[in-house]
Amino acid sequence: MTRVNDFAFKIATANGTGSASANGLIMQAIFRMGVPVTGKNVFPSNIQGLPTWYEIRVSKDGYTARTPYFDLMVALNAATYAKDVAEVRSGGYLMFDSSWPLDESLKRPDVTYLGVPLAEMCNATFKGVRERILMKNIAYAGALAGLIGMDPDVIAALTKEKYAAKKALLDSNEKAIALGYDYVRTHFPCPLPIHLEKMDATRDSILIDGNTAAALGAVYAGATVGAWYPITPATSVMEAFKSFCMKYRRDPETKKKKFAILQAEDELAALGMVIGASWAGARAFTPTSGPGISLMNEFIGLAYYAEVPAVIVDVQRTGPSTGMPTRTQQGDLMMCAYASHGDTRHVCLYPSDPREAFEMAAKAFDLAERFQTPVFLVSDLDIGMNDWMVPKLAWDDAYRPDRGKVLSAGELEQARSFYRYLDIDGDGIPQRTLPGVHPMGAYFTRGSGHNKYGGYTEDADEYQEVLDRIARKVQGAARAVPQPVIRKTPGATMGLVTVGGCHAACMEAMDLLAKDGIALDYLRVRGFPFGDEVRQFLEQHEVNFIVEQNRDAQLRSMLMLDTGVPVEKLESVRYYAGFPMSAHHVISGVKAKLEKAA
Amino acid sequence: MTRVNDFAFKIATANGTGSASANGLIMQAIFRMGVPVTGKNVFPSNIQGLPTWYEIRVSKDGYTARTPYFDLMVALNAATYAKDVAEVRSGGYLMFDSSWPLDESLKRPDVTYLGVPLAEMCNATFKGVRERILMKNIAYAGALAGLIGMDPDVIAALTKEKYAAKKALLDSNEKAIALGYDYVRTHFPCPLPIHLEKMDATRDSILIDGNTAAALGAVYAGATVGAWYPITPATSVMEAFKSFCMKYRRDPETKKKKFAILQAEDELAALGMVIGASWAGARAFTPTSGPGISLMNEFIGLAYYAEVPAVIVDVQRTGPSTGMPTRTQQGDLMMCAYASHGDTRHVCLYPSDPREAFEMAAKAFDLAERFQTPVFLVSDLDIGMNDWMVPKLAWDDAYRPDRGKVLSAGELEQARSFYRYLDIDGDGIPQRTLPGVHPMGAYFTRGSGHNKYGGYTEDADEYQEVLDRIARKVQGAARAVPQPVIRKTPGATMGLVTVGGCHAACMEAMDLLAKDGIALDYLRVRGFPFGDEVRQFLEQHEVNFIVEQNRDAQLRSMLMLDTGVPVEKLESVRYYAGFPMSAHHVISGVKAKLEKAA
Amino acid sequence: MTYITKPTVHHPSLKKNALGLTRRDYEGAITTLCAGCGHDSITAAIIHAFWEMDIAPHKVAKLSGIGCSSKTPAYFLREAHGFNSVHGRMPAVATGANAANGDLIMIGVSGDGDSLSIGLGQLCHAIRRNVNMLYVLENNGVYGLTKGQFSASADPGTTSKKGEANTMEAIDGALLALTLGATFVARSFSGDKDQLVPIIQAGIAHRGFAFVDVISPCVTFNDHEGSTKSYAYTREHAVEVVHADFVPLREPIETTYAEGTVQRVTLHDGSVVKLRKVDKDYDATNRDAAYAAIRDHQRKGEVMTGLLYLSPDSKDVHDQNETVAGSLVSLPHDQLCPGNDALQKLQQQFR
Amino acid sequence: MTYITKPTVHHPSLKKNALGLTRRDYEGAITTLCAGCGHDSITAAIIHAFWEMDIAPHKVAKLSGIGCSSKTPAYFLREAHGFNSVHGRMPAVATGANAANGDLIMIGVSGDGDSLSIGLGQLCHAIRRNVNMLYVLENNGVYGLTKGQFSASADPGTTSKKGEANTMEAIDGALLALTLGATFVARSFSGDKDQLVPIIQAGIAHRGFAFVDVISPCVTFNDHEGSTKSYAYTREHAVEVVHADFVPLREPIETTYAEGTVQRVTLHDGSVVKLRKVDKDYDATNRDAAYAAIRDHQRKGEVMTGLLYLSPDSKDVHDQNETVAGSLVSLPHDQLCPGNDALQKLQQQFR
Ligand SMILES: Cc1ncc(C[n+]2csc(CCOP(=O)(O)OP(=O)(O)O)c2C)c(N)n1
Ligand SMILES: Cc1ncc(C[n+]2csc(CCOP(=O)(O)OP(=O)(O)O)c2C)c(N)n1
Ligand code: SF4
Ligand code: SF4
Ligand SMILES: [Mg+2]
Ligand SMILES: [Mg+2]
Secondary structure (H helix, E strand, O other): OOEEOEEEEEEEEEOOOOHHHHHHHHHHHHHHOOOOEEEEEEOOOOOOOOEEEEEEEEEOOOOOOEOOOEEEEEEOOHHHHHHHHHHEEEEEEEEEEOOOOOOHHHOOOOOEEEEEOHHHHHHHHOOOHHHHHHHHHHHHHHHHHHHHOOOHHHHHHHHHHHOOOOHHHHHHHHHHHHHHHHHHHHHOOOOOOEEOOOOOOOOOEEEEOHHHHHHHHHHHHOOOEEEEOOOOOOHHHHHHHHHHHHHHOEOOOOOOEOOEEEEOOOHHHHHHHHHHHHHHOOOEEEEEOHHHHHHHHHHHHHHHHHOOOEEEEEEEOEOOOOEEOOOOOOOOHHHHHHOOOOOOOOEEEOOOOHHHHHHHHHHHHHHHHHHOOEEEEEEEHHHHHOEEEEEOOOOOOOOOOOOOOEOOHHHHHHOOOOOOOOOOOOOOOOOEOOOOOOHHHOOEEEOEOEOOOOOEOOOHHHHHHHHHHHHHHHHHHHHOOOOOEEEOOOOOOEEEEEEOOHHHHHHHHHHHHHHOOOOEEEEEEOEEOOOHHHHHHHHHOOEEEEEEOOOOOHHHHHHHHHHOOOHHHEEEEEOOOOOOOEHHHHHHHHHHHHHHHO | OOEEOEEEEEEEEEOOOOHHHHHHHHHHHHHHOOOOEEEEEEOOOOOOOOEEEEEEEEEOOOOOOEOOOEEEEEEOOHHHHHHHHHHEEEEEEEEEEOOOOOOHHHOOOOOEEEEEOHHHHHHHHOOOHHHHHHHHHHHHHHHHHHHHOOOHHHHHHHHHHHOOOOHHHHHHHHHHHHHHHHHHHHHOOOOOOEEOOOOOOOOOEEEEOHHHHHHHHHHHHOOOEEEEOOOOOOHHHHHHHHHHHHHHOEOOOOOOEOOEEEEOOOHHHHHHHHHHHHHHOOOEEEEEOHHHHHHHHHHHHHHHHHOOOEEEEEEEOEOOOOEEOOOOOOOOHHHHHHOOOOOOOOEEEOOOOHHHHHHHHHHHHHHHHHHOOEEEEEEEHHHHHOEEEEEOOOOOOOOOOOOOOEOOHHHHHHOOOOOOOOOOOOOOOOOEOOOOOOHHHOOEEEOEOEOOOOOEOOOHHHHHHHHHHHHHHHHHHHHOOOOOEEEOOOOOOEEEEEEOOHHHHHHHHHHHHHHOOOOEEEEEEOEEOOOHHHHHHHHHOOEEEEEEOOOOOHHHHHHHHHHOOOHHHEEEEEOOOOOOOEHHHHHHHHHHHHHHHO | OOOOEOOOOOOOOOOOOOOOOOHHHHEOEOOOOOOOOHHHHHHHHHHHHHHHOOOOHHHEEEEEOOOHHHHHHHHEOOOOEEEEOOOOOHHHHHHHHHHHOOOOEEEEEEEHHHHHHHOHHHHHHHHHHOOOEEEEEEEOOEEOOOOOEEOOOOOOOOEOOOOOEOOOOOOOHHHHHHHOOOOEEEEEEOOOHHHHHHHHHHHHHOOOEEEEEEEOOOOOOOOOOOOOOOHHHHHHHEEEEEEEEEEOOOOOOOOOOOOOOEEEEEOOOOOEEEEEEOOOOOOOOOHHHHHHHHHHHHHOOOEEEEEEEEOOOOOOHHHHHOEOOOOHHHOOHHHHOOHHHHHHHHHHHHO | OOOOEOOOOOOOOOOEOOOOOEHHHHEOEOOOOOOOOHHHHHHHHHHHHHHHOOOOHHHEEEEEOOOHHHHHHHHEOOOOEEEEOOOOOHHHHHHHHHHHOOOOEEEEEEEHHHHHOOOHHHHHHHHHHOOOEEEEEEEOOEEOOOOOEEOOOOOOOOEOOOOOEOOOOOOOHHHHHHHOOOOEEEEEEOOOHHHHHHHHHHHHHOOOEEEEEEEOOOOOOOOOOOOOOOHHHHHHHEEEEEEEEEEOOOOOOOOOOOOOOEEEEEOOOOOEEEEEEOOOOOOOOOHHHHHHHHHHHHHOOOEEEEEEEEOOOOOOHHHHHOEOOOOHHHOOHHHHOOHHHHHHHHHHHHO
16 A cells, blocks of 8 residues: 555664764655654663664654654664564565575564665675764665655755765765665665655754754843753753854854853752852753752752742653653653742743744743743653754744843832842732842842841741742743643543643644544643643543653643642543653543543 | 649740750659640751740640740840730730849730849859859749749759759759749749649650650661761751660670761762662661752652662751741651652651651651652651650560561572562562672662663663552552541531641640531541542541641642542641641631631 | 841941941841851951952852851841852852853852862862852861761861760861862961951952861860860961962052062962962972972871962863853843844754 | 673683682673773773682672763672662762671772762762772763763863863862872773772772772773873873782782882781882872872873772771671661660650
């Protein structure tokens, strides 16, 4: 059965062998053919030699969720042959390196085997271990190009762009592509029934990962101080921030930097630096992952109680503890919302893809300064590190940072008095001053008991007054965070509610469920505290399926606590074993609940 | 109006002046007269010179909750005169040091002022600044003795006991007591209408604070390793543990120690040490307070996921952040239950008084080893540092530590295989081995992804299998933690539900509410996860008042999440400004809700 | 209650500095420390140093961790922003504040518990980074605020108030700082204001991390016999090897001293530190000699004091980062945001 | 997947130690590190050292933090309990395990990121406490597992793979350890097994904290020109000042060397470390001399290696604590629990 622009394939290699550039080439080529495409990198938590996979989904309908159904497997790692063979869809294809014979036990009658002597050809063509290994990757890209019908011109153009300045490399790459391409064209009926045809569906889109996008958001929002400690999968946020700053933020003449990046000694220090920088008046942020958030708990409480802005990007990975650092999960939802001892509650933003990562990263700084509190951008490995197709990013040049109630020297000069923690206009947000600006602005920041005037206190009423105001202030942020995305379906009485990167799977699942006659209204929360809209939606529906990627139904828990909607209305649909969520997880989850109810 | 054995008084001094021994003397004297008594120390977060109060409640009915209604104020700190004068109940008394005249503006017509020239008398009687200051305290104890009718023989006996070995001190103390006692007896009609009379209600009780009791529990349970970092109000747990160990745990001949106390460099290290020691097979614990728990988050997740026992005592203080270190709160309930990133859930025990602190501290070690997980003893400053009258502690000598499924060398020798994370009997609890015991027991403990055999994994199914089992295991602890205390009142349709140290206030409030015709059933949770009994209780009552000491209704949140009982049934009654909860907080909270409903 | 500030009525007789401010203007709230606490003397020295240097108080940021010592920023420079952060983590907060606004004059105050136990890692890394700040470690050998436990600076053999002896090695902040490549290392005694004030001033003027370890007796928990951090012990065993005189840029450098007894070090801003050497051969710009000398004195049971080491070519965080001059905080948004055109152009890369 | 253990079929030809075990019996799972990683050579040295010392593998506890280096305990001593804890916090876990059971032979493996950044405070305090363990810092100047960021041991001026230069001071583990009063300090090179094995053995036998800094090149991220932690650089600049030979207790101490070239140090258990001195005047029991020598070589651009310092009178945690002999884990409950009678008696105090 022919399937054009609607299939998925997976490339199995070992890491540290350079397959990333081959996979990138394939992604870009498909994208430039105008065909919607997404890539998911499944990599091990080590540096070299362990199994790694790259999954590519081509979807003319623009579905971007992971699919676990692979029509074609490019099985180049003998260590995982068995597993890889088992994963091919019945009727699908398996391409392997036929330089060595494939064990008979690995043969499945319902799969077509396509042997390509990659190593053999590359050994014959190239010299030196390194080049041979690298070019074997490019060769499989060439073979794939032939098999699924990539446009040779697009590939040629891409290769030329990439190696414009490196003639020798360009030659080898072209040669390697030809090796694979020509081989499959002569040995197999090309293209396969699953193949590509040009479309025009990517013109206004880009391919980008969420960490790069979040870093861009920070640059555009005017963040000047970034403090971090390396951790997978958050590391590339700061790497990208740095390279953008090197590009856009150096004095044209002196080359001096209009930013400071601090590689801290650990995550405690990283957040401490952010707090110090924010207190001094800079926009500052730190990217990290679960273990980092755990370590930051004490400082988070300080920022909350002393009311210091701070932007924390949590690129979630599979927990608990070290967990699976290279797998995705939404396991930190509760921690981000309530981190630190004592009564605390934090503003959180939940991007669902790199575009939102960009927009919300920028938004996070406005909210942190406006509400004078830590703001979490709660992303995850799937959003952060995988290649997503999203609409092009845009920036409104009229944007000016919302610095919140920061008093200038002039304002202080005018004012008869300044009290740091006084609620002067009822919104729970006090006025703030920056050090070095004016003697009248001086106050003492502390995490210990203080009254509304900023004085130290151990007095019960004074203490409570401040604590209650902070609660009001943070609740007020419910109206300022990005409002939920809601999609109504005529006649639907049930809701599908989700957060973050589950969006893609939910979109696809809803279309498929609709075909089965299951109509659902949709809500995706985008910020915490949740607002009235969220509560109303939950209340309006007989039952809401709460879709999320963690074991303990953390989103559902937060919905219960924040909206008071009874658990009976909230059916939990979860997947949390480390891969990005797929439509089938949502569908089978929903159906299982419906069957149970029926 | 005469009130015998039912009144409260408060002593206002400055800290660091030695009033503690005077207050202790007063407490003990009342207690030895057979009259139920409790003391609450209200002290500042500094070392010397700031206002400090000691509140003593005498209650023939045995009520131990704090009362904010003071019949007599011993106002010895000029810095707080105004505040102290204001706090006396109308019709009450104020004793002050009349060595200096009292400002007329401080006089209230509805209060009787009792001037005692303490400084003058002491200066005349004693030599040297230090002795004069110290003896002024003893002198006010003597004056109080006269005013409220303490038995002079009891006081004399106590003083003799205390200074048996120090003749000079004994003399001064006796002299100082006489100074105060004789002065009030000659100048005022003694005893006052509020006074003491001998009873026989303390024979089977002791006066003890919860930190001392928890330390005793750890000693009796056989804890051998204690790791800690000093923090108010948890410090005295380890100090007491040490002194008990020095008494009971040294080799009679060599004086060598059968325990090791590690003063760690911080709380992260303290919990790391506990994890290391528990992993090696010792019973180990760490006492701390909120900031420490925040810092321990990462290690808590490790212990949870790698299934290493650990006992953590959280003596809660007022948060968030540094908060008010010398004030009490129940602000860490949620954090203890869900600490660390990723999906986690922890066993918690909630003592309501020092006796339970003793019993539950011991229990914590059994649970930690049986369930191979961190166990929190969630105490607070009020329980931990104040002097409570509780029934005498008892220990069952038949007790043997529940080490859980630890395999001995012999068992390993017999076994055909040992897999660390395998659930062999369905309770979710795997078998465990200790290092150094047998080659067959070797396994690799890690916080990274592992399968049931103890091997490293990044495989989705293998990972999930272990994580799901751990969830089952911890849920299983609901049946093993101390079950809730339930007290039914005939005809009651409403419930009063609380946790920890609110118990005393709730008991008193229920008696008083009953007089107003408000009948309540009572439930106090004592362990988390909550069991069926808790859910049933909540469901059975039209409405449940959830009484707790934090801003965000953390107990109510946990009840919602754990039992699924809708929020409509859970009315929140909270007090969280730093003092121990009083009956009036409960009563006014309940009444306010009832009025709102009516 | 530390927010009760003292009355600021000025005595016309009080001496004024170049800004027309008296020492009173550099004070803060009334101390809540124990009477006689060493930390209060250090506060007095800090007040004096800033006043004498004619620094506008509001240009200063004063930071601390948690502890009796860490309370002291509330007691000086009431017109400066203060930050009493969390236990042991002030260095990170200071590093961030400095990164944001290099124009702030920064002073951090910490204790030996705060700096050498829970905060040891942060202190070491701030030294290594050479954050431009004065760091005063008020060293009393105990945790004052939690009532007298040994800290990591307690010497082996020193006894607690209850008579227990410490068995562990002491961490010597000065040796540690030298080992980590600190660019300014001094040790002093809270009871020696003459020595301390110029050290503080030199530390403020120094561009980089100025580490000042000040023995500061805790009268309540560590001033007894058996303690090596008591007033008596320190008075008896402190040996000054080199005395710093701080000469601000604008003051002329006056009279010369006998050859070999004074060493001049010019700081980044042109100020000069004159080191009057008690020990003629002591070279305060030689890191290894300083280390060896401290150890020598230690072996003799002495506590070596003075401005022990000063690196003439110190490069602070901003020098290393090559940050633009001035504060990042004051950069206007249009200098920070590349704008939509750039964004559209950039996105060619993502196709 | 590190749990795939190698087949343990024994070649009858393999040499056996006193326990009848071959080197294979001291191996672990197959490494997952990059081919050529220095850490794998250290693993081999550890395997050799334990085998040669006839230590029963299951008497050993092997602990680590997080990082490529910290993975290695999975690759040796499969019959020992292992603990791959959290990043930078292994010292605390080891301290606790040692407190509980002083009979365990403990080895900790860490990286320079793990030990000198996030874990710096814990490392320092374990040194100060003198926890009885061998601590191997596998030092490559970068964070390997997170792909090549500079670590705190990166020398100033050293360049990353991308060509960026490090601007900050390096933390030198050996200098740091000496400053903190470490009782055993060594430095070696993963490529020098002859030097490394006896150092490891001496470290195991030493009662106290044996700190061994091993330069261990990261072939993937820090083996290029411009790196001072590459194979080439280390081979060229390593200077051995003193070579340790480890002589276990039961072996007779054989032949003498020329006067002055060998220094003998007898360890707590009676084993002897013989230090063959390359530099005749080097005294490996002199802390200050060791420190000065390391600095001297540093100035010359050399990396000084060998067993640099060994304190003859080391008191570990249990010596300091005066713990009963043996393990606290094995004490029966009745020796730990005072019983109800004692409790009743005690409570007289509380009345
Ligand atoms: C995370 C945390 N742990 C513990 C404490 C309790 N604590 C407050 S001050 C202090 C020690 C202070 O010692 P030091 O820094 O030497 O200051 P000093 O009081 O001696 O001046 C401790 C342990 C805390 N505030 N925070
Ligand atoms: C709390 C925490 N932060 C960050 C990380 C990510 N991380 C893993 S290993 C590592 C650095 C390892 O460097 P090093 O100790 O030098 O070991 P190497 O890989 O170089 O041997 C980091 C930052 C982590 N695991 N945990
Ligand atoms: S306890 Fe010690 S350090 Fe704290 S204020 Fe008193 S004297 Fe100073
Ligand atoms: S990345 Fe470096 S440290 Fe890690 S395994 Fe590879 S070579 Fe070794
Ligand atoms: Mg101190
Ligand atoms: Mg490294």
